[in-house]
Amino acid sequence: MNRPVRTQVIPTPQANEDIKRLAPGDKNAVGDFVRRLRADRSNRALRLTSLRDTGRNGRLFLARIDSHGMALLLETDENRFSLLAVRVSDTARDELARITVEINEVSGGVELVDQSVVSREVVALPLREDAGDTEGREPSPADDSAHPAPRSLPVPLFARHDDTELLRLGVSASLLPALRRITDRAQLEALLGHNLPALTRDVLLALSDGMEPADVRVHITEAWRADDKVDPHDWAKAARRPVSQVSTEDTAVLDALGDGFEAWRLFLHPEQHRLATTSFKGSAKVTGGPGTGKTVAALHRVRHLVEGLPPGHTKPVLLTTYNTNLAKDLRDRLYHLGGDELVRRVDVKWIDRLAREVVQETHPGSPLPPPLSDDQALSLWHTVCAEAEVYAFDAEFLDWEFKHVILAQGCGTDHMYFRAERKGRGVLQRPQRRQVWELSQRYRAHLNREHRTTHALIADEAARAEGRRMAKVTAQARYKAEHGGIDLIHREAGSGMWLKPRYRHVVVDEAQDLSASHWRMLRAMVTPGPNDIFLVGDAHQRIYAHQVVLGRLGISTPGRASRRLTLNYRTTREILGSAHGLIVGEQFDDLDNGRDTLDGYRSVLTGLAPQYWRAPDWQTEMQAIAALLKERHDRYGTPYAAMAVGVPSRDAAAQLAATLADERYGIKACEIGRDIPPGMDAVRIGTLHGFKGLEFQRVFLAGVSEGLVPHQRLETYRHAQPERYRQEEQRSRSLLFVAATRARDELVITWSGKASRFLPAHAVRTAGHATELLVDDGPPSGSAVA
Numbered sequence: 001m002n003r004p005v006r007t008q009v010i011p012t013p014q015a016n017e018d019i020k021r022l023a024p025g026d027k028n029a030v031g032d033f034v035r036r037l038r039a040d041r042s043n044r045a046l047r048l049t050s051l052r053d054t055g056r057n058g059r060l061f062l063a064r065i066d067s068h069g070m071a072l073l074l075e076t077d078e079n080r081f082s083l084l085a086v087r088v089s090d091t092a093r094d095e096l097a098r099i100t101v102e103i104n105e106v107s108g109g110v111e112l113v114d115q116s117v118v119s120r121e122v123v124a125l126p127l128r129e130d131a132g133d134t135e136g137r138e139p140s141p142a143d144d145s146a147h148p149a150p151r152s153l154p155v156p157l158f159a160r161h162d163d164t165e166l167l168r169l170g171v172s173a174s175l176l177p178a179l180r181r182i183t184d185r186a187q188l189e190a191l192l193g194h195n196l197p198a199l200t201r202d203v204l205l206a207l208s209d210g211m212e213p214a215d216v217r218v219h220i221t222e223a224w225r226a227d228d229k230v231d232p233h234d235w236a237k238a239a240r241r242p243v244s245q246v247s248t249e250d251t252a253v254l255d256a257l258g259d260g261f262e263a264w265r266l267f268l269h270p271e272q273h274r275l276a277t278t279s280f281k282g283s284a285k286v287t288g289g290p291g292t293g294k295t296v297a298a299l300h301r302v303r304h305l306v307e308g309l310p311p312g313h314t315k316p317v318l319l320t321t322y323n324t325n326l327a328k329d330l331r332d333r334l335y336h337l338g339g340d341e342l343v344r345r346v347d348v349k350w351i352d353r354l355a356r357e358v359v360q361e362t363h364p365g366s367p368l369p370p371p372l373s374d375d376q377a378l379s380l381w382h383t384v385c386a387e388a389e390v391y392a393f394d395a396e397f398l399d400w401e402f403k404h405v406i407l408a409q410g411c412g413t414d415h416m417y418f419r420a421e422r423k424g425r426g427v428l429q430r431p432q433r434r435q436v437w438e439l440s441q442r443y444r445a446h447l448n449r450e451h452r453t454t455h456a457l458i459a460d461e462a463a464r465a466e467g468r469r470m471a472k473v474t475a476q477a478r479y480k481a482e483h484g485g486i487d488l489i490h491r492e493a494g495s496g497m498w499l500k501p502r503y504r505h506v507v508v509d510e511a512q513d514l515s516a517s518h519w520r521m522l523r524a525m526v527t528p529g530p531n532d533i534f535l536v537g538d539a540h541q542r543i544y545a546h547q548v549v550l551g552r553l554g555i556s557t558p559g560r561a562s563r564r565l566t567l568n569y570r571t572t573r574e575i576l577g578s579a580h581g582l583i584v585g586e587q588f589d590d591l592d593n594g595r596d597t598l599d600g601y602r603s604v605l606t607g608l609a610p611q612y613w614r615a616p617d618w619q620t621e622m623q624a625i626a627a628l629l630k631e632r633h634d635r636y637g638t639p640y641a642a643m644a645v646g647v648p649s650r651d652a653a654a655q656l657a658a659t660l661a662d663e664r665y666g667i668k669a670c671e672i673g674r675d676i677p678p679g680m681d682a683v684r685i686g687t688l689h690g691f692k693g694l695e696f697q698r699v700f701l702a703g704v705s706e707g708l709v710p711h712q713r714l715e716t717y718r719h720a721q722p723e724r725y726r727q728e729e730q731r732s733r734s735l736l737f738v739a740a741t742r743a744r745d746e747l748v749i750t751w752s753g754k755a756s757r758f759l760p761a762h763a764v765r766t767a768g769h770a771t772e773l774l775v776d777d778g779p780p781s782g783s784a785v786a
C-alpha cells in the first residue's frame, strides 16, 4: 500500500470569505476536506486534478469536497497548497474553472476574480462604445430636429482614472475590462458584494466616494505595499506572503477547522500584521478611529510577543485597559486567539486593579480601603469647602484640578503646584492657587482620617512605588554589571532576591483614557528598550482622562513608531458618516504633542442610513424604543441580546428597563457590563459611558435631547469658565460619538423635546414622529437590513 502523502493546506483570505458565507453543514464539509487533503493528497476520493499552470512555479488544481462542493487550489511548492476558492453548487466545477488568479503588483499577494460573477453583474451592461445604440432611451429636446444629437451615454464611474493609475493603486488587473462598463454606484456595489480582493474593493469604493488618487495611495495603497519588489511570476513567494494567508500555521488552521470554522483567524490587514510583528526600537503607538482594529492589532501583538518569550511559567507580558469589563473582554478575545497556552503567559488586568495591587504590596497585611465613587468624591469636596468656608470653586472643578494638575504633575508641595502648567484650563491667580492647594490638603487629610482613598490617589501612589522599585532595579543592574552577579544573589535586603523589572512588555488598549499617573506607573514597570510599551488608542474617543503628552512621561514614539489605522471593520459607511458628523470641527490630539484627524477613515460595509425619531415626551420615547426593539426582534429575527440601548443617565436606564418589562412588550433587559445568565435573551441597557469598547448589531441611543446631551449643568461654565466649557462639551460629543460607533448594522437615535445640539440639521429635518410607532401595527420602521 502507498504511504500517505502529507500536505500543507493554507487558506487565502478570499477562500476564508467563501467559507464564512457557507451554511454550517457545508463549512464542516470543507473542514473535513482540508483534513483529508492534509493527511494524504493521494487520497483518490479527493479527485485532485490539475487544471492549468499559472506560470513559473504555480499550478492550479481542482478537488472534490463532497457530492456538490469543489475547491480550487494552488500548488507552489511540493505538497504545499493554497486553498483559493470553494464553491458549493451543481456548477461548482465550471465556476471554479472561470476564476482568474493573479499576483497583485502592489501587495504581491495571490488574488482571484470570479469571472462568472463579473459576467453576471457587469457584462449585461452596455459598452461605452455602443454609442450608436439609441434604443430605449428618453428622447432629448434636440431629437425633433432633422439631425438628432449624438446619444450621450452615462459616463463610466472610473472614467477619470486610466488603467495604469488603477493598477498602481492596487486594483486587480483582471477586473479592469469589467470596470470600464460600470456607470453608477449601484452597479459597483452589486459587484463588490461578491468576494473581490480586499485591496481592490477598498480602492474602488474610496475612488467612487471621490477620494483623490493621491489620498488613496497614502491611506490605502501604501499600507498594502509589499516590503520587497513584487515578481508577478513568482507564485511560491506570493503564496507565502502574509497577505495571501489567513494563518501562517497549518496546525492552527486545523485546530480551528475542528471548531466548525467559527474560530478561523481574521485575515489581518497588512498594516495590522505589520503592527503585530514589527520589532520596534522602543515604544510604539497606534491611533485610529473607532472600529479600525486597534484592539485586534494589540491582541496579535501580544501573541507575537509571547511567541518570542523563553519558555517559563511567569506572565512577563502585561495587557491592560481602562476598565474591568474591557479587561474581561480582552481576556476572552485573547483566549480565542491563542487558547490557554497564550493566556497563561499574559497578565490581563484593569489598570486600576494593577495600581491597587502595587500599592497593596507596599502595605502588606493592611488591606487598602475601597476607593470612593465619583459621587462620593464630589460630596467630600463639598464638605471640605464648607468646612473651610471657601465657596469660590465648585466640587467638580476641584476634583478635576486635583486629579489632572496636582496629581498628574506630581505636585508634592505648594510651590510645585504654583509652578504647575494649567494650559487650556483658564487663569488661576496665585491667591486662588493657594486656596486650591489648601483645600486639596484638607481633602487628603479627610481621606486619611476616614481611612478612605480614590482611584486617582492609588494610581499616584502606585506610580511613585513603581518609580522607586525601578530605581532599585537599575541600581542593582549597574552594581551587578560592575561587580559581577554570581555571588550577589542576596543583594536585595530583606527580599533575598534580585529585583527584576515587573514586565518584559506592556500592551495598552484604550490608551486615551489613562491618566498621567497610570502612564508613570506603566513606564516604571518595564525597562526602556525594544518593544517595551505598545499602546493603542484614539483621542476622538476620550471620555474620562485629561489629555496627556506621552513624550513627557518617558514614552516616546517618534517617526514610524507612531502609526494610524484607517479602515473601519465594524460599522457601515452610512453609520460612520453620521457618527463622523457628530465631532466635525473639533480638534483632537495624537496622545502626544501633535494633532490627530480622521483623514482616510472609511468603511467598505454598506447598510441602512441611521434613523432618527422625535417624541413629544420621555414616556412616549421609551415606548417607541420598546416598539422598535420588538419589531426588530419579531419581524426581522434579531435576538434581543444583539441590541443595546444607550441613555444619558442611570435613572433613565432604570426607567427604560421598567418600560420594556411592561406586559405590553415583555422585553427582558440587562445592564451593560453585567454577565447575562447563559441562554437569556436580553437587551443591553446602559449609560453612554458603558458603551466604550463594545459593539452590538443594532444600537439605539435614546434621550439625545438638548439639556441631557450635553447635560445642562455645562451651561454654568459657559461664561464663567469658557475653556472648561469647551473641553466638557468636546468630551460630551466624544461620548455620543463613541456610543454611535458601537453599531455594526443599524443606528437609531431618538429624543424628546428639542434635539441635542450635536445632532446634524438633517437628522432633525428627517426625523420620524415616534407616536406613529405606537398605533397598533404602526408603519414598519424600515430596518429590513441586518
Ligand SMILES: Nc1ncnc2c1ncn2[C@@H]1O[C@H](COP(=O)(O)OP(=O)(O)OP(=O)(O)O)[C@@H](O)[C@H]1O
Residues within 6 Å of the ligand: 266, 267, 268, 269, 272, 288, 289, 290, 291, 292, 293, 294, 295, 296, 297, 538, 541, 568, 569, 570, 692, 693, 694, 695, 741
Ligand atoms: N482585519 C480584520 N478583518 C475583519 N474584521 C476585523 C479586522 N480587524 C478588526 N476586525 C473587527 O472589527 C471590529 C472592531 O475591531 P477592534 O475592536 O479591534 O477595533 P478598535 O479600533 O479597537 O475599536 P474601538 O476603538 O471602537 O474600540 C471587531 O469586530 C473586530 O473583530
